[in-house]
Amino acid sequence: MLKMNNFTQFIKLRPETHPLGKKGGGILFFVRNDFYPSEILVPCLTPFDEILWVCVRPKVLPRPFNLIVLCCFYYSPGQRATEKINFIEKLHGSADYVLSKYPNAGIFLLGDVNELKLESTCNTFSLKQIVKVPTTKGNSTLDLICTNMSNFYRPVTILPPLGGSYHFSLLLSPLATIKHSFTITETVFRPLIDSGLYNFGSWITSENWSLVYQTNDVDFKALSLQSLLRNNYEAHFPVKKNKICSTDKPYITATFKKLIRKKINLFKQGHISQANDLRKFLKRKLRKAVSGYYNSKVKDLYSNKPKQWYRKIKEICGKNPVEVNFHLPEPPSKIANDLNLHLASIVESLPPFTGSGQTIPPSTSFPQISPSDIINKIQKLKKSSTCPLDIPIDLIKAFSDTIAGPLSDIFNQITKSGKFPSCWKLGFITPIPKKSSSLTITNMRPITLTPVFSKLYEGFLCDWLKIKIIPRIDIRQFGNLRKTSTTHYLVHLIHTILSELEKPNDWLNLVLVDFQKAFDLVDHTILIRLLHDNFEIDPLLVNIVISFLSDRSQVVKYKNTFSNPLPRYCGIPQGTLLGPLLFLVMINEIGKEFPQRWKYVDDLSILEVCHRNIKSDPIEILTQCSNESKNLNMTVNPTKSQIMTINIRSQAKC
DSSP states (O other): OOOOTTEEEEEEEOOTTOTTOOOSOEEEEEEEGGGOOEEEOOTTOOTTSOEEEEEEOOSOOOTTOSEEEEEEEEOOTTOOHHHHHHHHHHHHHHHHHHHHHSTTEEEEEEEEOTTOOOHHHHHHHTOEEOOOSOOBTTSOOOEEEEESOGGGBOOOEEEOOSTTOSBOEEEOOBOSSOOOOOOEEEEEEOOOOHHHHHHHHHHHHHOOOHHHHTOOOHHHHHHHHHHHHHHHHHHHSOOEEEEEETTOOTTOOHHHHHHHHHHHHHHHTTOHHHHHHHHHHHHHHHHHHHHHHHIIIIIIHHHHOHHHHHHHHHHHTTOOOOOOOOOOSSOHHHHHHHHHHHHHHHGGGSOOOOSOOOSSOOOSOOOOOOHHHHHHHHTTOOGGGOOTTSOOHHHHHHTHHHHHHHHHHHHHHHHHHTOOOGGGOEEEEEEEESSTTOOOGGGEEEEEEOOHHHHHHHHHHHHHHHHHHGGGSOTTBOSSSTTOOHHHHHHHHHHHHHHHHTSTTEEEEEEEEEBTTTTTTOOHHHHHHHHHHTTOOOHHHHHHHHHHHTTEEEEEEETTEEOOOEEEOSSOOBTBSHHHHHHHHHHTTTTTTOSSEEEETTEEEEEEEEETTSOOOHHHHHHHHHHHHHHTTOOBOTTTOEEEEEOSSSOOOO
């Protein structure tokens, strides 16, 4: 057996009773002693699994890592598909165990893979395969290195093989100068300090709102209220800046960083005893912060808010949503303007609404909104509801009884005049990628943030519209309605499919229809006509809807930079309360002639039952849906619309 001075040997020999029937072989590791190596015993691995994990602790490591774990493995060629799947499961299971034990570790997977593919492994554990050259005399790449530390190493160098080996040797050398991959972001915020709350409260409780009450002009009323609140908020809550490092743990606060800087300064000034006392205090504070963070963010959310619990677990594990970064050389301001120009060009294909939309005189009476109604709505607001023009939700809730008075006056004037305030029609778009693997300007979904007072009024308007709309909505619609979800949609669909397949000599065609840019390409003229004719909405409310949709503008936010505003002539803004309800009106009649249909917002599924010796034509169903959508100036998306044949018997003649 080969031995090396000042190196620790780790070996895992192949048992004689190995299922592959191959004698000899195994895995051999040599690690320098000054790296303090130790083998990691993984419970899920058996003596027959040729996977070996070792932990090393070099004296110097890049900042994000506190140790390195090495996994050496060998995958024998010529194995069956089931054995290949089992090996991948063993590799993933052992990696999960090791990373749960060492969450801040650098990872290296080193192995002879033969025909094994490691793409799923790299995607699961955020690793990069860094061997880009042939590693055998046969000019094939069989020896791979997958790691999450590729930024700290030079490209792999090929060296001559050891002895008569068929495989070359691989040399991976660290960079002379380590370039840390973290980024520092400076955030600007206005903390709600006690003195500011006192001064803001003194102002708002003494304000008589004369600018709001003295005129009947809705635009002036809304703009006056918005300006008064925003100006006084900025006056009483000064701006503060905070630097956030991308490697900061979520429980590390600005106060904690301030104490760390204080400890460093004490050491530099020679106050060793005070610095040590502060260090001990920081350790206690850190332990408390860690336990408190995970308990509050995991245990509490698990029992009360399962959806947010899953999102927080992904965040803790480093599986955050993809941040929109196009990696383009242009400055963020130009990219924001280009993105806004692209989104605005989509809605230019349809003409803006023309005409009043009234076929009968509007109602002389209109529903009144009292301050108590507004207070109830305010208390249900979420913190994520604000746009850059708003004051914080916490302030709105704290002084809701004072704000509700002028808001009630504005809301009632909107309803009476049928005019929506212009300052509430500006939408702040946050681009969300439709596919995380394709970050391009054309692959963005525009989610719109509107002023919080606009959302409050939309809530009342939706309540009035639902009285007429909900009873007329297609009973097979499972989206944007209370007490319905994708679960109801799928359970009903699968139940119907299984029930139909129980009949002898029957099979099914499932037609899946998707509409192209559905929310963005809503024709306002057709939508208003549907509200009048099909849903008999009071012209008073129709006028408000027309004003809400007309003369809107939008800006795009990209990397804390805002684009120039551009007009929006058609479509329904995604992210508003009124948008989903109006879209249900638009799509309501499509596919109604098919009894076996299921809708989820803009997704339509139609089931055709096929009988033996009876001709079936699912293309005709898709064509009919396409024709119906054209009558509404909507377009079926050919790339996402599919036809699926479901048959548990042989010789289906579709």
